[in-house]
Amino acid sequence: MASLLMKVGALGAYDNGGGGGGDGAAFWQTLTTQSMAAVLLAGMESEGGIDWSLRASSATAGKDAEDDSPSWVSAYDLVREKSTHAADLFGKIDTDPKMRDSIKATMHTGLAPWLLSNVSGRHGNSVPFQPKMLEDADEPTLAIIAPADGVAAGAAVAVVETIVRHLRRGIERGLDRVLLSIDEAVNTCPIPKLPTYVTEARGLGVACVIAVQSTKQMTLRWGKEGAEVLREVFPSALILEGAPEREMLENAAWWDGEEDRWTESIDSHQNRSLSAERVQRTAPTRLLPKSVEEGRLLLYGQKGNMVELPGMWNFPKG
Numbered sequence: 029m030a031s032l033l034m035k036v037g038a039l040g041a042y043d044n045g046g047g048g049g050g051d052g053a054a055f056w057q058t059l060t061t062q063s064m065a066a067v068l069l070a071g072m073e074s075e076g077g078i079d080w081s082l083r084a085s086s087a088t089a090g091k092d093a094e095d096d097s098p099s100w101v102s103a104y105d106l107v108r109e110k111s112t113h114a115a116d117l118f119g120k121i122d123t124d125p126k127m128r129d130s131i132k133a134t135m136h137t138g139l140a141p142w143l144l145s146n147v148s149g150r151h152g153n154s155v156p157f158q159p160k161m162l163e164d165a166d167e168p169t170l171a172i173i174a175p176a177d178g179v180a181a182g183a184a185v186a187v188v189e190t191i192v193r194h195l196r197r198g199i200e201r202g203l204d205r206v207l208l209s210i211d212e213a214v215n216t217c218p219i220p221k222l223p224t225y226v227t228e229a230r231g232l233g234v235a236c237v238i239a240v241q242s243t244k245q246m247t248l249r250w251g252k253e254g255a256e257v258l259r260e261v262f263p264s265a266l267i268l269e270g271a272p273e274r275e276m277l278e279n280a281a282w283w284d285g286e287e288d289r290w291t292e293s294i295d296s297h298q299n300r301s302l303s304a305e306r307v308q309r310t311a312p313t314r315l316l317p318k319s320v321e322e323g324r325l326l327l328y329g330q331k332g333n334m335v336e337l338p339g340m341w342n343f344p345k346g
Contacts (some may be wrong), residue, residue, distance in 0.1 A: 030059065030064035032189055033138035033182060035220055037056045053134075060134040062116035063100075069136065070103035077156065078142045085135040088121055088128060141183035157187065159194035162206060174216040181292040184217045192225060195233045209237040223257045238262075242272050245255050266335075268319040277312040278324060286311040286329040 034057045056076060064085070071081035076098065084098035096102050100121050108114040120131060132203055142148045162168055170191075174184040188208060195206055208225075219225065246255035259276065265274050275305045287309045294299050310331055317323050321339060326332040 031061045054132040060131050062113045064135050066113035066117040067103045067118040070106040082139050092233050121164045133342045140179040142297050145181055159191045169261055185219050204234045207235050211239045212240045214240055214245045214249050227261045263328045265326045269320055277315045280326050280331045281312040
């Protein structure tokens with residue numbers, strides 16, 4: 029989880045779609061992963077949660093040997109008997125001050141979403157979410173509202189990642205399937221492992237419905253190759269009117285196969301002749317939705333079907 033938080037935190041901190049910081053960021057994330065994991069575990073052990081971990085990430089040690097306030101030293105004391113990550117954190121306590129500062133900054137990148145009060149829930153009556161809450165017989169729904177920019181998206185990704193891991197571990201216990209529905213996924217919840225979840229998780233109890241303005245938008249978060257993988261592995265796609273998805277429609281038309289098209293010609297002597305040409309059975313433009321009340325539902329390996337889309341205007345008032 030520590031590695032995930034730092035990776036997603038970098039996306040929000042730099043907000044440039046490229047992961048923020050390039051190879052340098054990757055180096056510090058790798059160096060910091062175990063230490064941050066120890067701090068997160070210590071937050072759980074202290075029962076102070078993410079707020080404890082936030083404060084501990086900023087302080088190497090307390091004011092004196094008796095000070096047990098949140099710090100790296102306190103985190104080490106809490107988890108040294110329970111986690112191998114503790115030794116890594118302890119080894120960095122006396123390292124070069126500049127390196128310590130860089131490690132702290134990298135931790136802050138991963139924990140940045142919880143600096144926001146509307147993420148951390150510092151209102152006195154907040155109940156921390158736990159994935160097992162979704163196992164209730166009433167089939168509960170967890171709604172997450174994440175802004176389109178800034179660091180808060182990291183918290184949304186962390187929750188989704190936790191839910192997916194919980195469901196994957198619970199598949200043997202017969203847990204019900206869960207639907208993961210994300211609107212504006214590129215901006216609000218850019219899950220780094222989304223290609224893996226789309227291909228694997230639907231067989232492990234997690235179905236994904238992802239909405240984007242354009243599939244090319246996905247290159248901002250998953251890169252060119254990652255976006256191409258996502259376009260190809262989703263088992264279905266619903267294309268709405270005006271969506272710039274020419275490539276997907278051309279592929280769908282190609283899936284529909286070819287046919288012989290006969291052409292009759294007449295020469296100057298009025299002689300008739302017939303010729304056959306092998307052409308695509310369906311032109312891509314014929315697959316385009318013509319209004320907001322319909323969409324082209326592409327099914328993998330098929331040209332799909334035109335489907336009606338119920339809108340608010342279709343429901344009776346009252």
